[in-house]
Amino acid sequence: MEVVVIPNHRAPVVTHMIWYKVGAADEPFGQSGMAHYFEHLMFKGTKKLQPGEFSTTVRKLGGNDNAFTSQDYTAYFESIAVEHLEKVMKMEADRMQNLNPPPDHYASEKKVVLEERRQRTENDPRGLFYEQMRNALFVNHPYGIPVIGWMNEIEKYEWEDVKTFYDTWYAPNNAILVVSGDITAEELEPLAKRIYGSIPPKELPERIRPQIPPANAKAVLTLRDSSIHQPAFTKIYLAPSEAQNPQHSHALQVLNEIMDGGATTRLYKSLVVDQKKATSVSFDYTSNALNYSSISIGATPAEGVSLDELESLIDVEIQKVIDEGVTQEESDEAIKRLQDEAVFARDSVAGPAMIFGRILSTGGSIDDVEYWTENIGLVSPTLVQEVARIYVNPAGYWLRPPVTGHLLPEATQ
């Protein structure tokens, strides 16, 4: 088990996190949503604890706990007074090896997850649409499958599948322990050794992240729905994650900040403020993933502006970056904002634990976190121009053309 300690002695509290290196992208084919569903089950009891007892215990001790699942990881965290850390660690170690939810909870939790999907996706045309767009972009790749899973597959999990998932992935050698707060490495080490050290490791399967096959056809997805009152434009592009290509990823983070880092940045200023062709616009590159990542551009047209016109106007702004580059000043400011945000994000107990966990569980190292500020500072305007040319070029594409989405109100007849 990899262990990270981030001392912060401002208050006698700690955040204790276990990050399992397993996420939705590691599910067996046909069992979408299993990692997330399994995250729910982890609160449903062990040989020692009743269903729900984990969280009520944490709360009784004055703390709070939660968990979340992504494509690449499943994380459990508790924020608690440092004096109760040992108890929480023991409970976490207990559910790492002795999970034992009663059959009725195993079944009823399916309903909870199905309801969660209904609320967030099925009943939200935008959610459902974005799911289909990712699906069309991440071809032959588990990142195209929604983390929450598909209704028909959630319904079909068998207890045996659930058990296999747990037996395969939940083990100390597949976990990262991150503790931040009022503790030192010297204090944590003996505790961690005693509590987690005795849990037997498992032989872990390879995490399969297939290569996305190249393609050349442009895809446009259109959804007309009566609940849509405002047309919306989206376009998603494949891009490398920080783990795949750190240099390009850092430059894409700077490009992101230049395009969409506030009211004075390029897309907003041009489309919303100056030209008044859009009421909102966003450029969103996410860097954390074991392999491929994506860039999502979104915009809401002003009255009377078509989605095709909006797309052209966005492309014009991107083309400017490709043709003329960005200024040293723009780049410096964007880098400064990113670095400030990073400092701010780390100025808490839970924040840095989140950052370390996320980077370490998506293929990064401690150095990647420690030197991130420095590395971002090395990005040159030329490299920003270069990554724009490679990944969001209106006249080309990287690996596969982007997927364009048109969300429209029901056609009036």
Place this chain on the structure above:
Amino acid sequence: MEVVVIPNHRAPVVTHMIWYKVGAADEPFGQSGMAHYFEHLMFKGTKKLQPGEFSTTVRKLGGNDNAFTSQDYTAYFESIAVEHLEKVMKMEADRMQNLNPPPDHYASEKKVVLEERRQRTENDPRGLFYEQMRNALFVNHPYGIPVIGWMNEIEKYEWEDVKTFYDTWYAPNNAILVVSGDITAEELEPLAKRIYGSIPPKELPERIRPQIPPANAKAVLTLRDSSIHQPAFTKIYLAPSEAQNPQHSHALQVLNEIMDGGATTRLYKSLVVDQKKATSVSFDYTSNALNYSSISIGATPAEGVSLDELESLIDVEIQKVIDEGVTQEESDEAIKRLQDEAVFARDSVAGPAMIFGRILSTGGSIDDVEYWTENIGLVSPTLVQEVARIYVNPAGYWLRPPVTGHLLPEATQ
């Protein structure tokens, strides 16, 4: 091992086929094309036979042999004088259990397959485009992955993967033996028992064919390529296979024949002959698959006709079937043509072996073959109208909207 004998004593020859119930859709994720590549390897030697010796032996005996791979099956066949049947069976049994290609052949065959893909797909914009269309339709389903596999995955097979594939799927209890020609069941039985009966069975994994998740967004794929001189329109719809829904499948086969069964049928007569809006048009429903199948409509516009106009005109013809149904006469004629074709297809040595093998390896039974003519005869005009309404409705869709494809010449600037 299931055994089917189809006696036909017109000449002293037999067709001997082994159908393995494994195809491209059974490949491990990330190893696309393995089933087909493996089919190639089956000719590369065993402990007894040198690479290539299988085929040269069959040819020396005056016969011929070949093999083919689909999403759901891999089949090997030899047509040979009946006196040599035993020898061929022994060789087939040998490679069922003793495959042993030398390492250099295992590597060089990869190059052969890569070249095959280059020729048939990479260098053919239509091939590449159709691959992407199937990909967009068969979401979360192995039928969306090309049988030949993706370049980058073919390149990466390891000997261990190949060995695992063979050890998992190649066994007598996963094979169907079909022999047609100058032989009787009484003659074949002892031979089959002696030759194949001694091969140990294997515990077979479940064949996973996940449910395709419902969707509601319409997808249009566009490819402009300098090698395209003539625009082309394609639209593919999901439909049930004969194994999934025999009744609907039979009606779709009749609908297919009514829409596109020759020069006098609906689409051709209307679009090409009467309106002169297209130079070609096709409607193609394929019925054999372990689960989902598809309907593909294709058309080439006449000079000056846009692909959108062409699509509307095709939809008008479909809408006519939905609104007004088909006549008893049309239906009777289509059924008669299908039945005649079936009789014709069975009037050979190899033909019926192909039919039985294909049906049995895609979830059908011997009765499904035997009663097919009778079942097709039961399709009513009302059911034809009904399946048109369900599966190719311009105003709706079954499970997911169809995927539309526009193949266009490079835009002139």
